[in-house]
Amino acid sequence: MQSKLVRTLQFVSIALIWIFVISLDVWIVSLLFVAKKLNDSINASVGIGIIAIPLFLTIAAILTYVFLGLRKYSGETESSDSAGGRGTK
Amino acid sequence: MAKWGMVIDLNKCTGCAECVAACKTENNIAIVGKEQSEMGRTMLWMDILTLYEGKYPDVKVRYLPRPCLHCDNPPCIKVCPVRATYKNEEGIIAQVFPQCIGCRYCMAACPYTVKCFNWTAPDWPDEMAAALNPDVSARPAGIVEKCTFCIHRLQKAKEQAAVEKRDIRPGEYLPACAESCPTRAISFGDLDDPKSEVSGLIRSPRMFRLLEEIGTEPKVYYLSESE
Amino acid sequence: MVSRRKFYLFLFVFLLFLGIVVWAQKNFQPVQYNHKLHVEDAGLSCTDCHVNVETHERASIPNIAVCGDCHDDPETDNAEIKKVVSYVQEESRIPWQTVHRVRDYAYFSHRRHVTLGQLECETCHGNVSARELPFEKPYVEINMSWCIDCHEQRAVTTDCYACHR
């Protein structure tokens, strides 16, 4: 029961990470348009956008990769390893 | 489009500070009181710098009125994170009070130190609150403000000119400092108009600008004192 | 039984609340002014009372002299007119509540919008001539994006300093 709840929470947190990262990127992109509209020097904005947008995406991707990977490969051993272990499962 | 500029003739300036007083009343600039003033929180959009030249006993004192210089290449607007300060089409460096978040970066970036910050909310005595200029907003605590070349006067002048279907006449739009100067040391007008008074004055050999070497291209010109 | 009592209690509270709201609405403005009556029956136009609309920054809410031109007879059945007449006789201003308010850091001129911009009153204030009660809330919520939208549509300046000061 508890582990099911925990599992849901984990997936919710992955979703939250992505929402956070994507909204950050959307914000940066929207600032590009603001810069264009206000006739600011667009170079700075583009420079930051080029670096920051993929950066946040990479961080989120790494986290997702780790989280899903760990979840995926924990099941195999859980049955054999935790036989005498915890009462959950 | 006009390009507004100011010429201050130091030959005529007596250092009477009438421009400072006119500016303060015109723009509802907060009066901070003695204690705050001693801390260095006096708020002046128009200030008078006192320059001492030479050593005693041959000291010469000069006065230099200093509004915002409305640079053509202003260092302050680049750093503003929210576009509370920007250069408008007529070359006036705007300070949009309701947009300012009070980071004071523009104050730090201004080489002329013209900007003031509202350290506390202005506290008007009742008698003065009734005398505030309704054309200018009273600023809250926590924002940066500075000389606007009395932009509200330009709005009114433009509106009047539009109603009468004509262009703004020279001298119709004057900031409070220029209007009040008893010796007419401060002239104001359109720098783009070759026939205007200011365009004539800046061709004078006495013309100089403050800190010209840093390349900010101020639109406030000075005429140095002749010996 | 209990549930019925609860229901009545609820009803009572609700009606009380409703009553307060209606009462507060009714008394928000000092006089229950009827725009429709004045426009249709008396044949007035906006500028007859709001005399400064075309020439000044503020449109002017009629001061008591304007009302007094017509309402000088205290012999009337209408309670609202009686109020007006008493204001006229006392020569005191009617304490209207400002509803259409522009923030003090923004510059708004009626002349600029009506005379120069050729805007109709209805654009910002709605169909006033059909109103039978005075304004309690503005016809549109006055905020910056609303101003800017209109300025952009009509290709008027959107320079911050055109309005902010």
Next chain:
Amino acid sequence: MLAKQNNDLDDGLFYSIEYTSPKFYWVMFALFVVIGFAAYSYLMQIIIGLGVTGLAQPVSWGFYIINFVFFIGISHAGTLISAILRLSKAEWRRPITRMAEVITAIVLAIGGLHPIIDLGQPGRMWNLVTSGRLQSPLLWDVTSISAYFAASTVYLYLPLIPDIAILRDRGTKPQWLYEFLSWGWHGTPKQHHILERAINILMVMVIPIAVSVHTVISYIFAMTIQPGWHSTIFGPYFVVGAIFSGIAALLIMMIVLRKVYHLENYLKEIHFNYLSILLLIMSLLWFYFTFSEYLTTYYGNEPDEMRVFLYKFTGGFAPYFWAMFACNFLVPVTILANKKTRRIKGILIASISVVIGMWLERLIIVVPSLANPRLEYPTGIYIPSLTEWSVFIGAIAVFILGFVLFAKFFPLISVWEIKEGREKSISEVAHRLQSYLPDNHDELEIEQALK
């Protein structure tokens, strides 16, 4: 089971998590009192305005900006050092990295809040979202600090997962938290592979981000044309200073935590020795940068620049300047260059001196340039008020609170990495060492001949 035995070896590390001493509550209470007072001060600042600070006309930036730069500087301890040590396969890193990463995450959060504390109208923060302008260096900061914060918390968290799994298996409460955070880690080879891969990617990523953060912070100053700020070496100068103060802060934390949590067995003299040599190198590097920065100013002799320069060297800020010089160079170099004084006590003194010195350096960068405007104004005076001091002390209290809370829930020393060190690295290092050495052909030939 073998793993079980090794766990027992490191049992002491879990003691502070599983047993709460009354001291813990006292510390928490004291911290909350301090933080409460700071929060009250800040609240008053919001109500009254920035007038409650000692800031005034030309000096419009003060403690908040100084502390912003200072705290973000400290944050470079962490991730940067731990990433470099990990990348260079320095085996002695194992007990240190976790602490360094924790410092980063906590201090970064605190430092990142300082510009908000500094705002005159914090309620208008939303303007940054709707009409922020990326051409302002302040926005560069917002982006790079949030990127660094994201990267360094992930970089703290990923190596923590196996330890969280240990806690989960030990049945430590709150069980659900550890179960939630451990993502079903059971230490299978596949999981190890995934985790190590992710850590490796992050480790490489985090270094340029960390460098960029303090470079960009220096740009806040360097992008203006003010005398004393408009300098091309400000970027690297700030980065060096940041790493310098970061190592010092890390050393202080290590010494304190070693005492508090009895980690003598894990943090040995040798760790301090190695780190303090790093500190010594940074001190020399700092001197080099300071020297170049001021020599060019002095030699150029530009009047506006010279006014700021002289204000620092002989004028009103001279006591701070020379104190900084002593704290950042004389004290650490004399203590750390001498083998006899390079002991824990000496290292502690040197580190504290460096942290103070680096704070003074931020003070010396921010205030004198503002106090000496180009035009003929009176020189500015800046005396911080009680509000600023209490927010500063409150910020330090939040830092300690963060550490205490972290230590309450997670081990301060990476248990699995220590275990890995014991089990695998010794043979690995021997093997690696062999590969560094020239292959001995003669011996090979002899061996073959013997066969």
